[in-house]
Amino acid sequence: MPLSRMLGVVSRTTLLPSQAARHAPLAILPNGVLIRSALIAAISSKRLLLLPSLKLLSFFSKPDRGFMLHPEKNPFIHVLLKKTFYNQFCAGETRAQAKQCVKALKDLGFKGVILTYARETVFDNDSKSGNMQGVEEVEDKEATSSKASFCPSIEEWRVGTLKTIELIAEGDMLALKMTGAGSKVTAAFVAEQTVPQQFLDALDEICAACKARSIRIIVDGESQHFQKGIAATTLQLMNRFNRDGSAIIFNTYQAYLKHTPKVIAEHLEVASQEGFTLGLKLVRGAYMLSDDRSLIHDTKQETDDAYNHITT
Template structure:
């Protein structure tokens, strides 16, 4: 990732070298890789995360944290976050938007307008590319960057895949038109450019090959390890049939779409982040990600990044295996670390198949896994190629990772490290990290309200716990609004 344009308010705080190398520069050379461990699993990080120093991070100064937000935006944010913290209201809203009332002419338009002027405007970047570009510029003026995502959900056929593919290509063009480094990543969902049924079939075959290495997959290219010994394989109950000629043709089309998107990102010098999804299709998504990384990650700054969901019990082991394999092959690899967003659906699927959930049994275990994986990746990129995006809404994890970055000498505003939060959420954490000098991005979906609706509904259901726990931000927003009211600042 290239270094952003640093706002003047941050310049005085920098203590480290902020220079970065361009992605895939012709003059860049691959950094020496680390000596691989003789064990198939790398040892855990040797150092312990410790909280950041109080003078580095300040999450309590509401005036400083929200100084760049207009009062109108602050009022809307406070109202939306308060509404999403009320479970009955979220339940009613999701029911309403999924009900037959959405098919009633007149009422549908009223409901969509209500969503547009409230939740949509809060969590999304705009309805089209120009609107998204405007949102990115406003975000960048406040010291943050954007992860731009054309917000489409699962594709069922090649026609939908082609339509979505062109949308992702346009997203790269939009990113190139914006000020340098204002966009940190373009996001792609493999489920939007490859039919879901094919991804499920590929995942079954990949899982079965892990059970039985003698299974031949003629379509499989070079790839990093996708599974660990602790990975759940219960999705595959019997030996799958090989891909049919029609499925192989569809796979060829999907591979070509992803290859062209990666090539466009290479030409644009723009990192591409592959989102993680359900475990039923995640093996195929990892296969696309890793095989493409081998082809396109040529300098120490990777173009193709994968996503690891650390609420999964096997996340840390899979991360270590993939990193070790990348080191052996001399391939720089980047990862986004998230906690995860499919908790209820994953647990229900596992239970229906008679297995325990693949998700950690306690939230404390999930926190520990995220922090351990963060520490591991920060140590790796401090001493070699690659990059990491720490996508967290947890303030303690932010403090620990900031301290670890300082400890291993990565420094702030560094092209190897990015923090990230969803647009419209955890603004106190985002601005606090940014004020301390770190690169911070917001995940910014864009598209027509009707197109983005599935994304909003999924976020409402899967992230209700996080939304309900947004009291810290709401409290700070109330204090800042009170301060502005007393000072007559509007």
């Protein structure tokens, strides 16, 4: 028997239990995290469970609920939602909680994390309406006026995003949701017009801060109602910051959309002509319940085939 094979047998048979545990990918996760993840995955993968759950969460999110149905006032509902859905997807409600979450993930062995300022506008194709997620909407006539040069929503988004950057370090990634900047920005996206200068200045500040600290930026894919404008703005940022053969800014492309291969080809051509590096993040997609269904592949297999084709 070859010596190398003998050593392999010995090493396998003499591992201590603690050493063997390190070879099981999920062994490092706390039991609570495993159970919570299994629960969320089970609900998310079953349409009969997912749709009622989303409606229930939407119901609880309305600010006009009484004591018994208000997540911030009813301690039972608060704990239930906080320990399940919230902790699965959110780093924390405060700076300290978010920092602790990032530290806990890195203590598990992850080399980096992706953090986002969780504020976005989701457009529902059925109702033809947009809904800001992550903040309570406040009616501000000056902010929504086309004549106003300063937009509080853009400023809040800028400050919140910069504070998010402070929670991560070199090797981490910032996920950017551009629609979180509010109605002035989303209106420009829909009309495929230039976004407000205040927003462009905020993006420059955010990108410069990330580049200085070796933090890469992922511009999230969002509702298709806004996506053309998001992509155009992202290409402008890449043209400025993705130079010298490297990329710090990445655009997200959703493989479940029928036109994605064509869009990627067009963006690659633009990058080649303009001399910058195209940062590309490929996902399958996440807005099936709210986007125009005709834009999306009919089956998951078609989505998988498109994904595999793009990556080859």
